[in-house]
Amino acid sequence: MPGATSAVGAGPVSGTVRGQRSTASPRRSADPGDAVVEWFDSHCHLQGAYLSGAGDEAGGGAPGSTAVGPGDTSGPGGAPPGGHALAGVLARAAEAGVTRLVCVGTDASTSLGAIELVRSLRSPGSAARAEGVDAWATVGLHPHDASAGVAATIGVLEEALAADDLVVAVGECGLDYHYDHSPRPAQREAFAAQVALAHQFGLALVVHTREAWDDTLDVLRSEGVPERTVVHCFTGGPGEARRCLDLGAVLSFSGVVTFKNAADVREAAALCPMDRMLVETDSPFLAPVPHRGSANEPSRVPLVGAVVAECQGVDRELLATTTTANARQFFGV
Numbered sequence: 001m002p003g004a005t006s007a008v009g010a011g012p013v014s015g016t017v018r019g020q021r022s023t024a025s026p027r028r029s030a031d032p033g034d035a036v037v038e039w040f041d042s043h044c045h046l047q048g049a050y051l052s053g054a055g056d057e058a059g060g061g062a063p064g065s066t067a068v069g070p071g072d073t074s075g076p077g078g079a080p081p082g083g084h085a086l087a088g089v090l091a092r093a094a095e096a097g098v099t100r101l102v103c104v105g106t107d108a109s110t111s112l113g114a115i116e117l118v119r120s121l122r123s124p125g126s127a128a129r130a131e132g133v134d135a136w137a138t139v140g141l142h143p144h145d146a147s148a149g150v151a152a153t154i155g156v157l158e159e160a161l162a163a164d165d166l167v168v169a170v171g172e173c174g175l176d177y178h179y180d181h182s183p184r185p186a187q188r189e190a191f192a193a194q195v196a197l198a199h200q201f202g203l204a205l206v207v208h209t210r211e212a213w214d215d216t217l218d219v220l221r222s223e224g225v226p227e228r229t230v231v232h233c234f235t236g237g238p239g240e241a242r243r244c245l246d247l248g249a250v251l252s253f254s255g256v257v258t259f260k261n262a263a264d265v266r267e268a269a270a271l272c273p274m275d276r277m278l279v280e281t282d283s284p285f286l287a288p289v290p291h292r293g294s295a296n297e298p299s300r301v302p303l304v305g306a307v308v309a310e311c312q313g314v315d316r317e318l319l320a321t322t323t324t325a326n327a328r329q330f331f332g333v
């Protein structure tokens with residue numbers, strides 16, 4: 001049935017983060033014959049600024065500016081398409097087997113927002129605990145927002161990293177020469193500073209790159225590629241995939257891989273070793289087929305995974321299990 005997600009339940013979550021027990025509780029599919037499949041959304045934005053759909057101005061441009069991908073209709077560079085209430089988002093995620101997610105910051109405000117959100121999701125009685133969904137945060141400065149007060153923002157991120165143990169990665173950060181919302185030297189400065197932060201705190205690095213492959217890989221090479229580096233929302237073809245993999249990075253595939261005009265991204269998904277890939281939604285952006293144009297949410301990561309599984313020639317259960325294990329190892333959760 002096109003577009004249908006099978007009703008899979010989420011299994012017990014046994015992961016720990018820096019000594020904290022997981023908050024998740026076991027869920028089972030209504031049909032005992034269904035395999036228990038768990039997915040990990042490695043990159044989404046669930047902070048209020050994004051869910052409200054009003055964050056483009058409020059967040060200094062970051063929330064609306066992270067969408068990338070060929071022909072995306074959900075507004076690259078524009079306002080988010082409007083979101084859903086958080087409780088519903090979490091319930092649908094759990095129903096789809098998406099039991100873990102990483103909430104990503106793009107500037108000082110949304111980075112602190114990611115931490116605050118994750119802390120509330122982990123608190124007793126939260127909707128996430130009730131649904132068995134576990135969450136972690138990243139802090140970062142998106143290239144679109146790299147022009148104003150880079151040093152000050154990096155200072156805020158550094159403070160947050162030092163103070164909080166719910167942060168599992170630095171980013172998203174990188175270079176975006178498609179929109180060029182910030183001057184390129186400022187983008188490179190912000191990116192290099194965050195690569196240094198990842199090294200300093202021994203954390204994973206989440207990279208955003210668009211039409212800037214050469215410079216992105218140059219900055220990574222010159223600053224030293226962090227051991228755990230992901231090129232998020234991978235939109236390149238086989239050539240770019242090989243370059244990233246050669247550098248030691250993993251690739252994270254988003255709804256873009258489902259787009260009709262993204263054959264080159266599917267080629268990249270076919271050649272990427274399965275132990276070097278993650279899956280993500282980049283919610284609320286980049287809703288996969290058949291939901292393009294609507295607000296995206298973590299419950300749709302299985303639609304991304306199903307297409308990646310097809311590219312790999314494996315069943316979706318194996319893809320889910322492998323990418324979930326990859327993400328847990330990658331983020332150290």
Ligand SMILES: [Zn+2]
Nearest residue numbers: 066104172282
């Ligand atoms: Zn993003």
